[in-house]
Each structure stands twice: as structure tokens, then as C-alpha cells.
Amino acid sequence: MIKKARTLFDKIWEAHVVERKENFPDLIYIDRHFIHEVTSPQAFDTLRQKNLPVARPKQTVATADHNVPTKNQHLPIKETLSKFQVDTLIQNCRDFELELFGLGHEKQGIVHVIGPELGLTLPGMTIVCGDSHTSTHGAFGSVAFGIGTSQVGQVLGTQCLLLHKPKTMRIEINGKLRRGVSAKDIILYIISQISTSGGTGYFVEYAGTAIEALSMEGRMTICNMSIEMGARGGLIAPDQTTFDYLKGKEYAPKDEAWNKAVNYWGTLHTDEGATYDKVLYFDATKIPPMITYGTNPGMGVGIADTIPLDSFEGSLDDYNKALWYMDLTAGEPIQGKKIDYVFIGSCTNARIEDLRTVANFVKGKQKAKDVEVWIVPGSKSVEVQAKQEGLDQIFIDAGFELRQAGCSACLAMNEDKIPAGKYCVSTSNRNFEGRQGPGSRTFLASPLTAAAAAITGKVADVRTMLQEETDLLTV
């Protein structure tokens, strides 16, 4: 019998079908479940109402990230409601016997940063979390996606979900990235081309020479923002880069199991001749450093471009509303725009490699006078590593503030907020109205572009500031 050529996504999905019936969603087994304090309390309530235990407690891991302060983490959380939510998570993990990497724990951090760094995220897995950026974990060749709280309850109670199989899309990016251009620019560029709904209904596989050349950190940045094009998730076939990253990680398989695992992971790629529902191609050499100017991640342009005169999709009213909110004018250049804050953090760009890139660029430079710069590591271990490498001193010397791990100003649920009307160049993933605090105005960009803004106090083209040696170190 000749086996049908299958995509990477198909292989992983099919390996997790517990039950399939016609005209009915598939019953899918979930290997790894991450939870955090915001989207889990109501799910635990459901378990209590149904008088159920957690079905497979070893497959769920918890952390506190959205609500946590990023300064003085050793002190009790000041904000009452935040404290209550974090305490509720502690209580729930205790009651249901789940592993918690809570505040103060050496493994604490943003859920999508700690999973990979601990080796809890592995190729071939199905991974879910009550959080849309669960797509990050797809960088390892896993099927990873965000779910709602009702589904969090179902996974806790049964380790399964009822799901319709999404359509598949391949996005192929070939060619070598130009100087000063990084993974973040690739994904901002793609979303600016296909819009925030261009991927809705699809699960995306990223491929091509530009993707293969990326580090795991860069691949995570790309998969992270799959949701910003509306896709259910994104994934990348595991390769030597993936295995090298995982080898020796705390929860990754060891010895004999490791060899077995690598053998299996080696089969996780799209077969020759397999077909997708949609295929898109992009040329990496054409991608400039990107920046967003509007209130959704699809409203992005090359840093040297002007703000478009009209929306390429959607209504002119909505387009004008976004520019009004941002207090920007169609047709004006984005470069040179004065900014107030720089936020280098979030599950998109707060891994050690991001901090190294920034440190390497700002070494010996000073931040602009009127700009506040926050560097918020994605996890406790990134924070420790940054200090071990002496990056903290570089940041201090530049006038940056190195904080403690958490989601921070990515969503401003904690104390870190950008004030109303202020502009922030941010390495996070969403520029929605009020996302970084009520009335805040966000420009999404790469860590390098954010660093350039920190130094100049303006939206700046990092390419004009790069020296030859820095060139080699861009993510």
C-alpha cells in the first residue's frame, strides 16, 4: 500500500485522534497543558461543580505571569484583585495537585517562554493553554493553540478536546534577511500583507530557507504571532537547530529516550507531494525593518515608508479612526516620530537572545533623555542568565531599567502601564487600543528597532545605525 503524502500538521493531528465520526468534530488528545492565573479559575470551578479531579495532573503545568509585578517580586502583590487571582491559582494547584512555577519560583515566567526553555515543549506534541499565543510552541514542530476557559476545564477533566480539523496553509519564506532585519520583521511583514484575518480558519506551517536559518528564538517569535493573522496556530518542522536547543533541557527526554525521541522527531516533516489548502510565498530579501502605525498588527509598514493614504482592506472610517487614536496623519513618514516609552518584553521578544541583541547594540550608548526604557525578561531564568552575562550592567549604563519576569506592559493587567496619549515602541504582539494601558499608543517593532528608538528617542531606522560587527548578531 502506498502511503498518502501528508503535511507535518496532518501527521501530528492524526496521531492524536482518539475518536473520529462522520460530521462530527474529532476527539483530540492533548499532551501538554499550560495554565496561568487569568484564564483558569473558572475552569477549576467547573471541576468542583462536576466533582471531578484533574485527569492527568502530570501533563498540566502552571505559572503566574499576567498579573505579577515586575519590581520587588519578593514583596506581596499590592493590587488586591491581582493578588487574589494569583492566590487563587496557588490554591487551585494545591487542591488539584498540579506543579506550579509561581511567583518567586526559579522557573517562573511567561508561560510561552518557560515551556520551551524547560523542555516541556517538544516536537510532535499537542499543546494547549488558555491563551492565544500558545501558537509560540509550534516553533518546535508541535500542534499548539490557544483555547477558551471552558476548554481549559475540559482538558483538566479529560485531557481531551472536541475539535474540527482546521485547513492547512504553507507560508514559504526564502532568501537571506538583510542587515538589521529579524524574525519579528518577517512576521510583521507577512501580517501587513495578508491582514489580521488572512489566516483565519487555517493552521500555518512556515517553511523555506529564511525560516531554516532562524534560531529557535526567532522561530518562536514567528509562530507566536500566527494568531495575529487570525490563524489557529503556526508550526515549523523540527530539525537539527531544534534538537540542539532541546538537548539537555530539564524536562526533555534523556539517554535512550532521547535517541528514540530524535528518531521519531526526524519523521515530523511534510512529505514530498503533500498538499495544503493554501500556499503563500515571500521573498526574505525584500523585507525591511517593520513598524506598525495603527491599532491592529496588520497596520504595519517598512520603517522608511510613509503611513498609507488608505487601508488596503476594510473601511476608510475604521482606518481614520485608528489614525485618530494614534494621532497620526496619512501620508506622513513614520520615521522621526517622537516616542515616550520603549518596552522590550513579552512572549514575542523577551528571550535571552533578544536581550543579547539589544545589549550588543546599545553597549556604550545612552538612551535619549525623555524616554523611559523597560526591559522585562520573559522568565526568571532569562533574568538570571542576563545578569550572569553582564547584560544588566550594559542596560544600567545605557539608562535602561531591567525589571523582573512577567507579561508586564504587553497587556497592562499588572502595574506596568503606558500612560494615556503616550507613544511606546514595543516588542510585544498587539497594538490594540488601550492594550498597553487606557489611551496608550503602541508601535510594534523588533528588539533592534526598539533599541534604536530608545537611543534616539524617535522611531528610527536601525540600518543607518548598525556597525559591521553588530550586523552578525541580529536575531
Added chain:
Amino acid sequence: MKFTKINSTAIPLPIENIDTDQIIPARFLKATTREGFGENLFRDWRYEKNGDTRADFVLNDARYSGKIIVAGKNFGCGSSREHAAWAIADYGFRVVISSFFADIFKGNALNNGILPIQVEEDILQTILQQIYQNPETKIQVDLEKQTVEVPDLNFNITFDIDAYKKTCLLNGYDDFDYILNQKEAIEQFEQNRVDAFFL
């Protein structure tokens, strides 16, 4: 909550790409129960910073009310927070009509007794225009027959819905009980796996 028929006026919200951060901003996600989110539905569009209501927002416009939202394309994009669906349900809405829905929101809505109805863009615009002309316009939604009727416009369209989800809504079931009943199949699956060395 069972869903059968709704006959109601509707709220026009013709903005595209309404993300769940607008439906319910992050700072209101701190509750640990499902109730009370309606109070902060569309918070930053509904209220000024000092707490005054914003007269220019449709929920504060006395002419418009009802159990149905008619919204622009790509409704519910962004964050997966189910709180968005809870806020919409808690405020009293049971139906959202749009020309496009974000995936996770659609699932969350269906899991909370809210019916997302996708219609063609021109139909969406026709319905919006009619509501603006006459805010008293009634929209009739029949889930069993999968129809949307606007008697004033003399039109009647059918919409698609997944057969399983339809049964769930009509009977007030959710996925949880169904999955719990598959316990044996799940255990069988776990035993037969060959790639489970990482668990």
C-alpha cells in the same frame, strides 16, 4: 443555556476587527467567577476615563437596544479570553451577526449559549442600514431552521452552523459531558500510543 428562537431589535456596531481587548479590556479580567463582566463590556468605548458615559457610543444611545449585535468584519479577533463571550452574554446578548468571526471567539461564544451568525458582507450592510433607518426593526433568528428573517426588509436567509454545535445549543449541552463519556476510548488511546515517551 438552551437556544431556540430570538425575536429582537439589534445594536449596530459597524466597526471592523473588533478585538477582545475592546470587548473586555485586560484590567477587568481579574474576577475568578463568570458573572458581572457585562458591566465592563466595551468599557473604554462606553465610558470616559472619569467614568462618565460616552454619548457617542451605541450602547449609550437610547434608540438602540436588543439581544442581537450586528458587527463589522472579523469580530472577536485577538486574545482568546472567554471573558469576552461572558461579557456579551452577561449584558444580555444572545446573537452576534457579522460577515466574519475570529476562530477562538466563535468557539467561546458557542460554548456560552451565544449564536455567532456569519452573513455575506452585502447582507450585513443591508441589515445595518435598516437598523439605522428604523431602530425598532425586529430581527428573527430561528436556530432549528437556521434562518434569519427581517420582516421589514422582507428577507429571509439561511446560515451555516456545525451540526454538532447546533444540537448542543438547542439542548443546552456542552462538550464536557460528551468527552467524559468517552473515558474508555481515551484510556485505550493512551495505552496504544507509541510516541508517548515524553509524557
